[in-house]
Amino acid sequence: MTVLIPGMEFFVALAIYVIIFLVVTLSYNMVYGYMGIPDYGRALAAAGGGFLCGYLPGRLMAYILGIQGDYLEKVFLIVSDINTALKGDALLSVALLLLTILLGSLAAGILGLVVSIPILRNVRIFYLAISLLAIQTGFQTICYHWDPILRGEFGVPIPDPFIWVARYAPPGVSAGVMRGIAVVIASGVVLLLTAYYFTSVGKSPLGRLLKAVRDDEESAEALGRDVNKLFLKVMAVSYAFTGAAGVLFAYYQGFVVGTDFPKELWTFWPLAMVILGGLASNKGTVLGTIVFIALKRLIIFYKADLEPILPFSPVWLDGLLLGLFLILLLIYRPRGLVPERAELPFSKEEIEKIKKS
Amino acid sequence: MVSPLLLRTIVFANVIAFMAMSATLTMAKTNVNNFAAATFGTIGIYITLTSTKVFGIGLYPSLLLCFIGGGIVGVATYLLLIKPLKTRGAKGGEIMIATLALDTALIALLNIYADFLNRVLKVMSRDFTLTPYDFNFLGVSGVFIVSSVMLIAVLTTLHLIYTRTSMGIALRAMGESPSLAECQGVDTERLCVVTWFLAGSLPAIAGGLFPVYWMSNPNVSVFIGITVFGASILGGFMTIYDAIAGSYIVAFAQVALVSYISSFVGSWILSYQFLAPLSVIVITLLTFPSGIYGLPWDRLWEKVKTLKGSNKGRK
Numbered sequence: 278m279t280v281l282i283p284g285m286e287f288f289v290a291l292a293i294y295v296i297i298f299l300v301v302t303l304s305y306n307m308v309y310g311y312m313g314i315p316d317y318g319r320a321l322a323a324a325g326g327g328f329l330c331g332y333l334p335g336r337l338m339a340y341i342l343g344i345q346g347d348y349l350e351k352v353f354l355i356v357s358d359i360n361t362a363l364k365g366d367a368l369l370s371v372a373l374l375l376l377t378i379l380l381g382s383l384a385a386g387i388l389g390l391v392v393s394i395p396i397l398r399n400v401r402i403f404y405l406a407i408s409l410l411a412i413q414t415g416f417q418t419i420c421y422h423w424d425p426i427l428r429g430e431f432g433v434p435i436p437d438p439f440i441w442v443a444r445y446a447p448p449g450v451s452a453g454v455m456r457g458i459a460v461v462i463a464s465g466v467v468l469l470l471t472a473y474y475f476t477s478v479g480k481s482p483l484g485r486l487l488k489a490v491r492d493d494e495e496s497a498e499a500l501g502r503d504v505n506k507l508f509l510k511v512m513a514v515s516y517a518f519t520g521a522a523g524v525l526f527a528y529y530q531g532f533v534v535g536t537d538f539p540k541e542l543w544t545f546w547p548l549a550m551v552i553l554g555g556l557a558s559n560k561g562t563v564l565g566t567i568v569f570i571a572l573k574r575l576i577i578f579y580k581a582d583l584e585p586i587l588p589f590s591p592v593w594l595d596g597l598l599l600g601l602f603l604i605l606l607l608i609y610r611p612r613g614l615v616p617e618r619a620e621l622p623f624s625k626e627e628i629e630k631i632k633k634s
Numbered sequence: 635m636v637s638p639l640l641l642r643t644i645v646f647a648n649v650i651a652f653m654a655m656s657a658t659l660t661m662a663k664t665n666v667n668n669f670a671a672a673t674f675g676t677i678g679i680y681i682t683l684t685s686t687k688v689f690g691i692g693l694y695p696s697l698l699l700c701f702i703g704g705g706i707v708g709v710a711t712y713l714l715l716i717k718p719l720k721t722r723g724a725k726g727g728e729i730m731i732a733t734l735a736l737d738t739a740l741i742a743l744l745n746i747y748a749d750f751l752n753r754v755l756k757v758m759s760r761d762f763t764l765t766p767y768d769f770n771f772l773g774v775s776g777v778f779i780v781s782s783v784m785l786i787a788v789l790t791t792l793h794l795i796y797t798r799t800s801m802g803i804a805l806r807a808m809g810e811s812p813s814l815a816e817c818q819g820v821d822t823e824r825l826c827v828v829t830w831f832l833a834g835s836l837p838a839i840a841g842g843l844f845p846v847y848w849m850s851n852p853n854v855s856v857f858i859g860i861t862v863f864g865a866s867i868l869g870g871f872m873t874i875y876d877a878i879a880g881s882y883i884v885a886f887a888q889v890a891l892v893s894y895i896s897s898f899v900g901s902w903i904l905s906y907q908f909l910a911p912l913s914v915i916v917i918t919l920l921t922f923p924s925g926i927y928g929l930p931w932d933r934l935w936e937k938v939k940t941l942k943g944s945n946k947g948r949k
């Protein structure tokens with residue numbers, strides 16, 4: 278039996294998944310790690326961005342390019358025409374990508390505000406977790422069944438803002454790989470912004486306030502902090518970043534259907550990644566994300582090799598490993614691989630100086 | 635002749651009630667939010683499938699195996715997951731995530747088992763029903779009779795245990811304050827094991843009944859789970875009586891009400907049936923977060939009595 282060695286396509290896909298999920302986990306860490314909100318609705322944020330990507334860019338481009346006809350009925354033809362136009366116009370493609378990311382983030386941010394309403398009612402943490410889980414599933418059910426959004430269970434193709442890069446592919450590099458590299462670059466830029474933002478927040482007084490609220494909500498309230506307002510802000514901002522990841526993922530796939538953002542992949546996996554890395558530890562989150570995504574992609578890659586050996590489909594190993602990993606982590610290493618460190622407002626020397634003075 | 639829709643709705647309500655009782659018991663007695671309650675039900679589904687198709691045991695006798703098998707899973711969950719977490723001082727949120735992880739692992743294991751049944755034992759293990767194994771009594775399906783009788787029996791037994799035995803009183807004390815109960819000499823460890831046995835066995839019984847009416851597969855708990863939690867939240871997560879009341883309300887909204895509305899607006903609405911428990915969750919959390927249990931029944935009763943009194947006065 279020959280074992281396949283991963284090729285260029287594998288590593289490009291791996292890089293895309295790692296980068297996109299890093300955007301998700303870093304933003305998730307702010308909500309769960311720093312603030313302690315059990316956000317079981319994270320998939321909703323990604324779906325918000327992804328579904329907007331399935332709904333808006335095609336219609337917008339058809340309008341701009343003057344393509345006639347019922348959009349949903351002729352969606353494949355219309356998107357093909359749009360792609361032809363985007364192929365020769367890099368500027369238009371980049372503008373479309375940027376606009377969708379912005380609008381996707383906005384849509385996800387609004388969703389974040391809406392689902393946070395139960396927080397204002399001071400519901401118990403478990404109730405909040407269930408309501409977020411339920412709202413997320415309900416949203417996806419509607420998007421899956423309601424034809425006008427994404428053609429119901431058939432889904433819709435999406436215009437490809439990366440299609441123009443194929444002509445710059447060097448010899449020996451396929452158009453698909455070149456497109457993948459372009460997705461890596463675009464996602465990389467979003468990741469840099471995300472990492473910069475959340476690292477800055479983590480180190481700022483706001484980051485310390487979030488941790489204070491997580492550790493003792495009543496004390497923070499007693500000190501005059503509006504905790505509910507803080508919850509809403511954090512949820513909205515965090516959802517907005519995850520929405521951008523949803524947009525990038527949808528563009529990468531080139532097709533969106535209502536089942537594309539399952540809670541296992543977009544809520545539970547990020548949760549496991551954050552716990553593995555360490556709560557409120559951005560470095561840990563990066564490590565946790567890389568480990569989990571690499572493991573997941575390897576299972577998918579070697580699926581065909583494992584299939585004849587096992588009396589079951591290897592796809593179920595995914596959920597089994599996720600569940601077992603999480604359980605073992607929670608029992609034996611609850612602080613993660615890179616445990617949270619105290620964020621000091623000044624350097625240790627400066628603190629000593631202040632103490633002496 | 636009883637309407638088939640009504641029968642279906644009541645059986646669904648009974649199934650949900652067993653699962654909601656499980657979620658409520660673990661929450662009220664051991665302070666654990668168990669996300670795997672509905673998946674314990676799926677274990678029951680596969681115990682029944684194996685019993686009937688592989689071992690040739692009848693559908694209803696296999697419910698005994700569901701009770702025992704589900705109970706063992708419940709106890710194992712407590713001993714291998716909940717207890718170690720509590721021993722190391724894990725917070726409620728962490729334990730909740732652990733049950734979510736357990737749920738994910740169990741669903742994967744059930745899928746693996748379903749593949750094994752299908753590939754090795756050649757048993758159809760996905761999207762199956764066990765309708766042919768049911769009986770019919772005077773035009774009423776057996777599952778309606780059995781599920782209703784079992785629900786009443788379980789409710790009566792638990793009621794008697796809670797109100798008439800020292801164990802029931804100890805369970806109530808543990809639900810109020812475990813440390814105080816321990817100080818009074820209550821063996822909380824034993825009570826936790828008993829609670830988790832019930833938390834595993836009750837949904838497993840429900841799971842055993844489920845495939846008689848509905849198509850079953852290893853992922854079925856993903857859909858039922860929200861209904862179960864809708865019922866439990868509506869009930870208030872405190873007593874099994876409220877959990878049953880919540881289950882009936884949610885089941886009637888999800889099955890009977892939506893089917894009734896579909897006769898006016900068309901069958902397309904059936905695809906959105908699932909939104910009924912979701913709406914119940916949202917409405918409950920926004921208007922009366924403590925659920926049926928937390929409603930001011932005393933004041934309501936006083937008002938009713940006052941109204942009755944004033945009506946008599948007028949006469």
